[in-house]
Amino acid sequence: MDLDTLGLSATVTAEGISAPDYQTVLDTITGYFQQIYGSDAYLDPDSKDGQMVALVALAIHDANNTAISVYRSFSPSTALDDALTSNVKINGITRRAATNSTVDELIEGEAGTLITNGSVKDANGIIWNLPAQVTIGIDGTVIATATCSVAGAVAAPAGSVNKINTPTRGWVSVTNPQAATVGVAAETNAELRVRQSQSVALPSLTPFEAVDGAIANISGVTRHKLYENDTDTTDANGLPPHSIAAIVEGGDATVIANSIRGVKGQGVTPYGSTVIVVPDKYGNPHSVGFSRPVDVPIYVKITIEPLTGYTSQVGEEIKAAVSAYINSLAIGASVLLSRVLLTG
Structure with a gap:
């Protein structure tokens, strides 16, 4: 049986790879079986012939899914798990383990x-x-x-x-002047894809993106945000003229300082509450500043009008959903009431 002729194999086109679903494969195989043995052939699931046709259809469907998985494993945007871990090594990064x-x-x-x-x-x-x-x-x-x-x-x-x-x-x-950065679980596929896209900015012509990519690639860094003031006056955030300010959660302070120093533009001052002195290649000391994020307590009060079918479990699920939304916010992000309502 020629699968290409039957139209049951996975096919690669300019739009990508695709394959018929299981039901389409089963219907096609069933149709050809009845052409060979007669339209009155009994192929319901409780018959031996029906089960054999289903096994053949499932085998073709599984083979197609494997082909699709292999095809997609070559791109960081679609690869999963081990394939994604292998892909990002091309960019010189590895999946972060639990910290x-x-x-x-x-x-x-x-x-x-x-x-x-x-x-x-x-x-x-x-x-x-x-x-x-x-x-x-x-x-x-x-x-x-x-x-x-x-x-x-x-x-x-x-x-x-x-x-x-x-x-x-x-x-x-x-x-410890500031609270500890709490350890995190192993990096997810979505998180690794974001960091991979940031890492390719390292060789960019813009030093700002280079610093951002360098910080994202530091082991132990869980979140970060970078600000820049390229004017001749202090800006609204309190940044001095011609400075950058990195807010970094996690990671070794000395490694962070060395990374910022290594890729920042000339004449740009790294500003922050944590100041580390690092030497250049000639041994000259340079003060590199960055800051650690300070958690801001968020209080949410929700009044629930219980209707028929309401249980305490529903209330707990609402609290968990709101908490998950707030904890997922990036550094410096605003808590939007509309998002809280949608979450709840």
């Missing part, structure tokens, strides 16, 4: 003190590991990103990770 929570620690002590394999504790006794080596700066302070030893969504409010777990001579105190 641990991280927090920027302000360490104080004697200038030049070297902290090796240090760690700190939070109010719940959970250990947060510092980088392998941390050196306190000449001003007696240094900012280092600590990683939670427990995988998953471990929260730590500002000021709660303040106990030295590995005492070191010259190390006086530690605290």
Whole structure:
């Protein structure tokens, strides 16, 4: 049996790939069977011949679906799971695995003190590991990103990770000025596609897109937003003239600073509340600023008029839907009442 002649195989055209659905395949095979054995051949599902025809149709349908999946696996916009993971490697990126929570620690002590394999504790006794080596700066302070030893969504409010777990001579105190960035689940297909599209902006001629792509490609970064002020005066957001301001959730502070420094345009000041000193290739120090997002509490009050069939489960589902919408908002996005109503 020639599938091309029957019109049952997957077909590639200028519009893409397509194939007949299962019912079309089954009807076509049934029609040819009756041409061969007679129109009175009994092919209902409870007959042996009917089941055999269904098996052949299902095999053709499965083969077509496999061909479609293979065809679509070569494009980042349509590939799924492992195929998408392999595709984005061409752009030099990998799918992000589930991450641990991280927090920027302000360490104080004697200038030049070297902290090796240090760690700190939070109010719940959970250990947060510092980088392998941390050196306190000449001003007696240094900012280092600590990683939670427990995988998953471990929260730590500002000021709660303040106990030295590995005492070191010259190390006086530690605290986290801002809340920790909570760990996230493994990157989804949709999230990976967005990051892949951002990563191709790295070699662009516009430094703004290059910085945006570089930040998006940093391990541990879950959300970010970039602002630019290319005027000669301070703008409405408080950005100094000729500056950029990155708001970054997650990721190592030093890696973020080095990435911004490496791709930003000449004469552009990286502005933010977190300032990291990074050297250029000649060893000259440069202050690179960026900011961590600060969560703003959102309160939603919904009055429900229960009708027939209403249960408490419905109310819980409404609360969960509204919460999911708010938590999905990008950094700096507005909470729209109309969207809340549609969500509920």
